[in-house]
Every structure is written in C-alpha cells, then in structure tokens.
Amino acid sequence: MSQARPLGLRTAVLCGFGLVHVAAVLVFGATSTQWFQASIGNDLLWLRLAIGWATCQLSLALLSAAVLQRAARLPRGARGRARTVALGISAGLHALITSTSVGILLWAARVSMGHVLGGTVASLLFGLTHLAYADLDLSWLPTLYETVTTLQGLSSALIVVLSMSCWFLVPTARRARFWWGFDAVLAVAFVLVTTLFPISSAEGDETSLLRAVVRVSVTTIFGVRVILRLVGPLLSLFERIGFRSMVAARHLRAKKTGFLAASSTLSILAVAVSSCMLISVLSVMGGFRADLKKKILGNHAHIVIDKAYEELDDWEPLLTRTRETEGVVGATPFLQVEVMVSSLSNRAGAILRGIDAETVSEVTDLAQNLTHGKLEYLQHPERILDASIDTTKTGALDAMINDAEHAAAKGLPDETKEDSMPGLIVGQELARALRLVVGDRVTVVSPRGDLGPTGLIPKTRPFRIAGIFYSGMYEYDMKHAYIDLSVAQRFLRSEGRISGVEVKVEEVEDAPALAAQLASMVGLSGLRVRDWKMMNQQLFGALALEKLAMFITLGIAVLIAGFSVFGTLTLLVQEKRREVGILKAMGTSARGVIRIFVIEGLLIGAAGGLMGLGLGFVLTFAAEHFGIRMNPEVYYIDKLPVHLDPTEFAVVGAATVLVCLAATLFPAYQASRVRPVDALRYD
Amino acid sequence: MSDPLVSVQNVTKTFQHEGRSLQVLKGIDLDIGSGEMVTIVGPSGAGKSTLLHLIGTLDLPTEGRILYGGQDVTRLGSSDLAEFRNRSIGFVFQFHHLLPEFTALENVMMPGLIQGRRRYDARAKQLLEEVGLSERLTHRPGELSGGEQQRVALARALLMEPKLVLADEPTGNLDSQTSASVHSLFFDLNRRHGITFLIVTHSRDFADMMPRRVSMKDGRIDSDERRAQPLENQGKPA
Ligand SMILES: Nc1ncnc2c1ncn2[C@@H]1O[C@H](COP(=O)(O)OP(=O)(O)O)[C@@H](O)[C@H]1O
Ligand SMILES: [Mg+2]
Numbered sequence: 001m002s003q004a005r006p007l008g009l010r011t012a013v014l015c016g017f018g019l020v021h022v023a024a025v026l027v028f029g030a031t032s033t034q035w036f037q038a039s040i041g042n043d044l045l046w047l048r049l050a051i052g053w054a055t056c057q058l059s060l061a062l063l064s065a066a067v068l069q070r071a072a073r074l075p076r077g078a079r080g081r082a083r084t085v086a087l088g089i090s091a092g093l094h095a096l097i098t099s100t101s102v103g104i105l106l107w108a109a110r111v112s113m114g115h116v117l118g119g120t121v122a123s124l125l126f127g128l129t130h131l132a133y134a135d136l137d138l139s140w141l142p143t144l145y146e147t148v149t150t151l152q153g154l155s156s157a158l159i160v161v162l163s164m165s166c167w168f169l170v171p172t173a174r175r176a177r178f179w180w181g182f183d184a185v186l187a188v189a190f191v192l193v194t195t196l197f198p199i200s201s202a203e204g205d206e207t208s209l210l211r212a213v214v215r216v217s218v219t220t221i222f223g224v225r226v227i228l229r230l231v232g233p234l235l236s237l238f239e240r241i242g243f244r245s246m247v248a249a250r251h252l253r254a255k256k257t258g259f260l261a262a263s264s265t266l267s268i269l270a271v272a273v274s275s276c277m278l279i280s281v282l283s284v285m286g287g288f289r290a291d292l293k294k295k296i297l298g299n300h301a302h303i304v305i306d307k308a309y310e311e312l313d314d315w316e317p318l319l320t321r322t323r324e325t326e327g328v329v330g331a332t333p334f335l336q337v338e339v340m341v342s343s344l345s346n347r348a349g350a351i352l353r354g355i356d357a358e359t360v361s362e363v364t365d366l367a368q369n370l371t372h373g374k375l376e377y378l379q380h381p382e383r384i385l386d387a388s389i390d391t392t393k394t395g396a397l398d399a400m401i402n403d404a405e406h407a408a409a410k411g412l413p414d415e416t417k418e419d420s421m422p423g424l425i426v427g428q429e430l431a432r433a434l435r436l437v438v439g440d441r442v443t444v445v446s447p448r449g450d451l452g453p454t455g456l457i458p459k460t461r462p463f464r465i466a467g468i469f470y471s472g473m474y475e476y477d478m479k480h481a482y483i484d485l486s487v488a489q490r491f492l493r494s495e496g497r498i499s500g501v502e503v504k505v506e507e508v509e510d511a512p513a514l515a516a517q518l519a520s521m522v523g524l525s526g527l528r529v530r531d532w533k534m535m536n537q538q539l540f541g542a543l544a545l546e547k548l549a550m551f552i553t554l555g556i557a558v559l560i561a562g563f564s565v566f567g568t569l570t571l572l573v574q575e576k577r578r579e580v581g582i583l584k585a586m587g588t589s590a591r592g593v594i595r596i597f598v599i600e601g602l603l604i605g606a607a608g609g610l611m612g613l614g615l616g617f618v619l620t621f622a623a624e625h626f627g628i629r630m631n632p633e634v635y636y637i638d639k640l641p642v643h644l645d646p647t648e649f650a651v652v653g654a655a656t657v658l659v660c661l662a663a664t665l666f667p668a669y670q671a672s673r674v675r676p677v678d679a680l681r682y683d
Numbered sequence: 684m685s686d687p688l689v690s691v692q693n694v695t696k697t698f699q700h701e702g703r704s705l706q707v708l709k710g711i712d713l714d715i716g717s718g719e720m721v722t723i724v725g726p727s728g729a730g731k732s733t734l735l736h737l738i739g740t741l742d743l744p745t746e747g748r749i750l751y752g753g754q755d756v757t758r759l760g761s762s763d764l765a766e767f768r769n770r771s772i773g774f775v776f777q778f779h780h781l782l783p784e785f786t787a788l789e790n791v792m793m794p795g796l797i798q799g800r801r802r803y804d805a806r807a808k809q810l811l812e813e814v815g816l817s818e819r820l821t822h823r824p825g826e827l828s829g830g831e832q833q834r835v836a837l838a839r840a841l842l843m844e845p846k847l848v849l850a851d852e853p854t855g856n857l858d859s860q861t862s863a864s865v866h867s868l869f870f871d872l873n874r875r876h877g878i879t880f881l882i883v884t885h886s887r888d889f890a891d892m893m894p895r896r897v898s899m900k901d902g903r904i905d906s907d908e909r910r911a912q913p914l915e916n917q918g919k920p921a
Binding site for chain 2 (some may be wrong): 093581583587589676
C-alpha cells in the first residue's frame with residue numbers, strides 16, 4: 001500500500017492504551033476505598049501502585065510523543081490528521097498533568113514518608129482528599145488536587161472520544177479482523193466464566209462476589225457482541241417479510257449523511273437510556289414494595305380475626321375451625337394491650353402482645369427475626385440466665401450480677417421461679433432506646449390496674465428480656481414487645497380471653513378471598529375479619545401512587561426520546577423524498593409509504609427499547625444479586641431492594657414501542673404526501 | 684381503427700406559481716395506438732415532461748380526460764391509480780432514478796415487490812440479460828455507469844409487462860455512443876415484444892429514426908407526423 005495510512009500501529013496502540021487507561025482510572029476511582037483500606041500501612045503495596053501508576057503515565061507520554069511525531073509527517077489536510085494530533089496532545093497533556101501533580105504532592109508531603117505512601121499518593125490516585133489532607137496544613141493542596149482531578153476527568157473524556165473516532169480511521173477489513181479476534185477471545189472467556197464462576201455471590205464472600213461480577217460483565221459483553229453480530233442477519237431475515245419491511249430495513253442499513261447518522265444514533269440512545277431509566281426505577285420501587293410487603297407479611301398475620309372493642313371469650317372452637325379451613329396454614333391466638341416498659345435508664349410506650357409460643361411460628365417470622373435470645377425463653381425464662389452468661393458479652397460487674405441472680409433463681413422452687421420473672425421479647429429499636437440486652441430486667445406497667453382508694457392503681461410487673469428481634473420496620477422494632485399468652489392473660493386480668501386470632505394463609509394474594517370466606521363462616525358473632533391488604537391499605541395505596549407518579553415522570557423522558565425519533569424520521573423522510581417519489585411512480589400507494597416509514601420508526605424504537613430493557617435488566621440483575629449497600633441508619637434497610645417484574649418489562653417495552661409508533665405517524669404521513677412529480681422533476 | 688391504447692382528450696394543465704396561474708398545456712389531443720413508437724420533441728419548456736407525467740398518471744390534468752382503453756383514469760382514486768401505474772405503465776427518466784440502497788436485480792424486481800408476494804427473480808434476470816447486464820446483477824446503482832443505470836431503469840420499466848413505457852429524455856445525459864446503444868434497445872424491445880413507447884427526446888438522430896413524431900411548442904401540439912415508410916413491425920398489434 002503506497003497510500004499514506006493516517007493510523008499507524010502507534011496510534012492504534014495509543015487508542016487502546018488510552019481507553020484501557022481511562023477504564024483503569026474509573027475502576028480504581030470506584031473501588032478506591034477498598035484499596036485504600038487494604039493498603040493502609042502496607043507501604044510496599046502503595047509503593048507498587050505508585051510505581052505502576054508512574055509507568056503508565058510515562059508510557060502514555062512516550063506514546064503520545066511518538067504519535068505526534070508521526071502525525072506531523074502526514075500532509076496537511078490528510079484525513080484523520082487533526083484527530084490523531086488531538087489524541088496525541090490530549091494523551092500527552094493527561095500524562096503531564098498527572099505526573100506533575102504527583103510530583104508536587106510528593107514534595108508537599110515530604111514531611112513523612114509513611115504519609116506519602118499511605119495517604120497522599122492514595123488520595124491523588126483515588127480521590128480521598130479528606131483522608132490525605134486531614135493532618136497536612138497545606139490549604140492550597142486540595143484546590144490543586146481538585147483542579148488536577150477536573151483536568152484529568154476532562155482529558156479522560158477527550159481521550160475516550162478521540163480514541164473512538166481514531167478507531168474509525170483503521171481500514172474496515174482490519175477492524176473486522178480485530179472484531180473476529182475479540183469475539184473469539186470473548187467466546188472463550190464466556191465459556192470459562194460460565195463453567196467456572198458462580199452467578200451470584202455467597203453472602204459476605206469477597207472473592208465469590210468478584211467472580212460473580214466478572215461473570216456477569218463477561219456475559220453482558222458477550223451478549224452485546226452476539227446481538228451486534230445478529231443485527232445484520234436479522235435485518236436480512238426481516239427484509240424477506242415483504243416489500244415494505246425490505247425498503248425500511250435498507251433505509252436503516254444505508255450509510256447516511258453525517259447529521260442523519262448522528263441523529264438516528266442519538267435517538268436510539270435516547271430511547272434506550274429513557275427506557276432503561278424507567279425500568280430500573282420501577283424495579284427499585286417494586287423492590288421497596290416487595291421488601292415492605294415481605295416485612296409486613298412476616299411480622300403481621302395475613303388475616304386477623306378480632307372484635308372491634310372487646311376481647312374474645314370462647315375462642316377455642318373459632319381457632320380450630322379456622323385451622324380447618326382450606327387455604328389456612330396456621331392460626332394463633334394473641335392478646336394485645338398498650339403498656340409502658342421501663343428499664344433502669346429509660347422508659348417507653350409499647351404494644352404488649354401475649355402470644356402462644358408454640359403456634360406463633362406457624363403465622364409470623366418472629367422466631368427467625370430474633371437476633372438475640374430464643375423464643376422458647378418465653379415459656380422457660382429460667383433458661384435465659386443459663387445461656388446469657390456465655391453468650392452475652394457483658395462486663396465483669398454484669399457477669400457477677402448474672403451469676404448471683406442465676407444462683408438465686410436456682411434456689412427457688414420451680415413454680416415461683418417460672419412465675420417470678422417471665423420473659424419478654426422486644427424490638428431492636430426499643431432495646432436500643434431502653435439500653436437492654438438479653439437477660440436484663442424491665443418493668444412493665446399495665447393500664448389495667450387494681451382499684452385502689454384513690455382510683456385505678458396501675459399494675460406493674462418485672463420481666464426479663466428473653467430476646468431481641470429485628471423486623472426491618474422501624475415502627476415495629478420500636479413499638480412491639482411479646483410475652484407468653486398465659487402470662488399476659490394473668491397480668492392483664494383477661495383470664496381465658498384473647499384479643500383475636502392471627503391467621504396465615506397459603507397464598508398471600510388469596511388472603512382477601514379467604515378473609516371473606518372466614519367472615520361468612522364466623523357469621524354474625526360480632527367478629528371482624530381483616531386481611532393484610534385491608535389493614536395496610538393506605539401504605540400500599542401511597543406506594544402505588546408514588547410508583548404511578550414515577551412512571552408518569554419517567555414516561556415523559558420516554559416521550560422526549562420519542563421526539564428525537566420524530567426528528568430523525570422527519571430528516572429521513574426529507575432525505576428519501578426522491579426515493580419515495582420513485583416508489584410512488586412505480587405504484588406504491590400512500591398507505592404503503594406510510595407503512596414503510598412507520599416500520600422504520602418502529603425498528604428504531606425497538607432497537608432502542610431492547611437496548612434499554614437489556615441494560616435495565618443487567619443493572620437490576622446486578623443490583624439484586626450483588627447488592628448496592630445503603631446506609632441503614634437513614635433508610636432502615638442495608639441493601640437497595642430490587643424486584644424484577646416481567647410484566648413491568650413488558651409494559652415498559654410496549655410503552656416505548658407505542659411512543660415510537662406515535663412519533664412515526666406524522667413523518668410517515670408527510671412522506672406519503674410527497675408527489676412523485678415534485679420529487680422527480682429536477683435534480 | 685380500434686380503440687387506441689391511450690387517448691388524451693383536450694387536456695390542459697395550469698400551475699399556480701407565486702399567485703399567478705401559468706398554463707403549461709393549452710389543450711392537448713393525442714391518441715397512441717398499441718405497439719406504436721412515438722416521440723415527442725420540442726423546445727425546452729414546451730410542456731413535454733408535464734404531458735408525460737399526466738399520461739403516466741403521476742399528476743392530474745386541470746381539464747380534460749385521459750382514457751386508457753376507454754377508461755378515464757383521471758377519475759380513479761389514489762390507491763387505484765397507484766395500482767394502475769404499477770401494472771400498466773413503465774417509466775424511464777432522464778436521471779435514471781434507481782433506488783440507491785438496492786442492487787440492480789432488486790431495483791428491477793421492485794415493481795413486482797410493490798405489487799405483492801410474487802417474486803420476479805427469473806423474469807428480472809431475464810430482462811437484465813436482455814439489456815445486456817447479466818454480469819451486473821448484484822451491483823448497486825452507484826457501482827454502475829450511466830448507460831448501465833439507464834438500462835437497469837429500462838429493465839425495471841418492463842418488468843410488469845406494461846402496456847405503455849414512458850421515457851423522458853432517457854439518453855439526455857449519456858454520450859452519443861451509449862445513447863445509440865440504448866436507442867437501439869428501445870427499437871429492439873418494440874420489435875420483439877410489441878411494447879408501446881412514448882419517448883421525449885432532444886436527440887435529432889433518434890427522433891428521425893422514430894416512426895411517429897409529435898412536436899410540441901408552447902403547450903400545444905405543433906405537428907404530428909408519421910413516417911411514410913414505417914419501420915418494419917411498427918404498429919403490430921400487441
Ligand atoms: N410545478 C410547477 N410549477 C410551476 N411551473 C411549472 C411546474 N412544473 C412545470 N412548470 C413549468 O411548466 C413549463 C413546462 O415544463 P416541462 O413540461 O418540464 O417542459 P419540457 O418540455 O422542457 O419538459 C416550464 O416553463 C416550467 O417552468
Ligand atoms: Mg422536460
């Protein structure tokens with residue numbers, strides 16, 4: 001080849017190196033905290049990192065110099081010369097900025113070598129300004145640092161853009177060869193990760209998490225490449241459907257003039273981004289709803305049978321009949337009243353629930369939610385002390401007290417022992433507010449007291465903390481306390497009576513129907529039967545409304561993407577006016593022309609929509625399986641909940657296609673109005 | 684004489700241009716019989732292309748009727764017209780007007796594709812062979828020379844076995860040698876298949892060869908001469 005090739009090997013290497021470099025910056029930036037923590041005090045690791053970094057910068061600088069020297073030899077005005085020069089300059093500047101700033105920061109931090117290695121370089125590399133400068137009295141450094149970071153960010157973006165545009169200077173055949181190689185490697189990698197790596201990570205295991213992330217990333221890239229490879233054959237297949245799809249597919253395949261090419265790429269991206277956003281947000285909101293539902297269903301019964309203002313007297317037959325009803329998994333009685341719980345340090349109001357420890361697990365997740373203690377302690381409070389000595393880590397003093405109490409309890413006759421200090425289970429937040437641990441003693445004040453000379457005297461009784469639960473709902477963890485049902489009946493002077501029956505059903509969505517059935521069964525005894533949906537109507541209603549509002553807001557984003565499809569098609573119709581004229585002269589009807597352009601718009605929409613949904617799926621899948629940590633102090637959940645709902649994907653896809661369809665109608669109509677005479681007359 | 688293939692009766696065409704009306708055709712009467720080869724000559728701006736478009740139903744006359752076998756096509760609805768054009772008329776324009784995204788073969792098949800499911804592969808290939816392009820089936824218009832493009836356009840015009848082929852300066856931007864070969868192709872097709880041609884041309888040589896010559900001037904038909912000695916086979920019923 002005698003013809004001058006603007007893109008030599010060096011530029012290609014610089015392209016690749018620049019991209020990899022930028023990717024490395026992003027990855028390190030995102031995981032800087034881990035790196036920092038892993039190597040704090042590990043001077044050797046930091047030294048290695050710094051040396052590696054410096055080598056990167058140096059080679060980047062050398063490469064850019066080589067490329068510049070080469071580009072300078074190209075004739076002025078040669079295709080790609082400007083791009084190559086720009087790439088060389090920006091890569092060189094990037095290297096220069098980085099190395100200079102590293103130098104300055106090293107000098108500034110020369111006070112302590114350990115500091116340099118452990119802090120400053122780290123901060124420069126990974127954006128931990130606050131950590132590095134905490135004990136450096138150099139107020140100008142952060143400013144310098146921020147400037148440098150901004151410059152680096154800008155030049156990184158430049159390098160990415162320029163590298164990609166330089167990539168198109170490579171001859172097509174060579175690019176195709178590259179992609180074949182790339183795909184081959186990718187296919188091998190895909191097979192490897194699929195056979196070797198797990199799809200989701202084991203809890204808390206960093207390596208398996210990393211492997212799962214690698215597997216999902218490789219699978220995603222592989223999927224993208226497969227789809228890209230399939231686009232051509234698929235379009236060819238599509239062309240065979242008929243004349244209209246054939247013309248539409250050819251129009252889309254044809255090399256377009258600059259602006260239209262940019263516009264159609266942008267509109268596909270706009271559709272993709274907006275639908276991805278929509279589906280991700282909906283999935284997260286669905287996740288919140290599912291999380292809430294799970295928590296509500298775990299802590300509450302699916303159906304509650306009670307009386308509005310009274311307690312139930314003769315409840316045993318009701319319980320048996322409920323249990324025998326088809327669809328019911330379990331039923332348990334409860335007695336509930338509002339009390340005051342006071343510890344040595346504090347006091348708080350709570351809902352005290354007497355529960356049947358034997359059957360409560362049939363209905364709620366209380367047993368699983370216990371983070372400390374055991375459910376059986378409610379019936380055998382004497383075991384609390386046996387266990388608490390070795391399980392609860394307390395100070396020497398506490399241990400002594402425990403020992404003493406333990407010894408005292410042992411000396412008492414069985415019955416007194418059981419009755420003297422029954423167990424109480426409280427929520428995590430209540431425990432925190434009252435500063436309680438398992439084995440502690442609290443006093444519960446009941447409003448149902450004895451009648452004294454001055455009126456009602458509240459009844460008090462000491463309890464021992466038998467367990468602490470965490471339900472994930474702040475309200476619940478703050479307000480609920482459980483004791484044994486028989487203890488509650490005695491304490492609350494409701495011998496033989498209960499507040500109601502809690503029921504668990506097989507299929508939660510059937511709860512309303514089953515509730516109606518139970519209501520007809522219990523008849524007119526003044527009982528009311530409520531299901532979980534009814535009891536949490538407002539909460540779920542608010543969530544549904546919020547989700548709808550979100551759908552509408554983000555739907556508007558999709559709508560705006562629709563506008564860009566509209567613009568692209570209008571341009572396309574302009575560009576294809578003459579061809580529409582030819583087609584009409586050859587006997588294409590106006591409807592046929594409309595359909596051609598509608599199909600084109602739909603193809604654009606479908607491409608964008610599929611991309612968006614695919615990306616959304618990968619994002620939500622990753623979020624669901626790898627988890628995005630959240631601050632539990634703020635949100636009361638530790639992981640961003642995500643729920644993938646196939647119907648939502650279908651709805652978002654349908655909405656996207658509908659919007660694109662609407663966007664095509666007017667341009668398509670315009671195309672159908674093109675008069676062949678006008679289009680053909682003068683060129 | 685039996686019914687002519689096309690009968691143009693008292694057709695006028697008026698364009699509105701910047702508020703003024705401009706009468707381009709001022710009452711045209713013309714009958715073309717089946718299998719005839721007719722050329723329209725005349726100075727630029729005489730209204731030749733306009734007349735051709737009207738006959739080809741690409742535009743509607745302001746007044747007058749255009750009859751195909753006794754049927755007034757000016758009264759047809761737009762989709763019926765499209766259908767009619769597809770089946771009965773073939774066009775060849777000065778600038779070939781091929782579809783750039785399609786290969787030569789696909790361009791030739793296009794009228795058949797528009798019409799429906801039937802594939803016209805074999806016929807299209809045969810036509811391309813007839814115009815001498817059997818080696819260029821998969822070339823795009825951009826990869827063909829001007830003469831070749833015009834041949835493809837001719838093959839396309841013939842695909843549906845139309846009653847009438849309209850050609851507007853088909854050799855207007857070809858060199859004389861290429862023009863001559865395209866011209867002889869027209870005669871060849873007329874002789875072999877009895878196809879009716881109506882050709883607008885500025886080429887004196889070509890016009891002289893044609894059996895019937897209609898001269899237009901200023902929106903009117905100036906003269907309508909038939910050659911004393913018609914070419915062999917001329918006027919043969921289709
Ligand atoms: N759409 C139009 N609007 C206004 N004037 C037109 C239009 N189309 C054609 N004309 C005019 O009609 C006249 C005849 O045009 P045409 O039929 O193309 O002539 P020619 O005989 O050269 O083919 C020209 O003067 C042209 O300016
Ligand atoms: Mg003309």
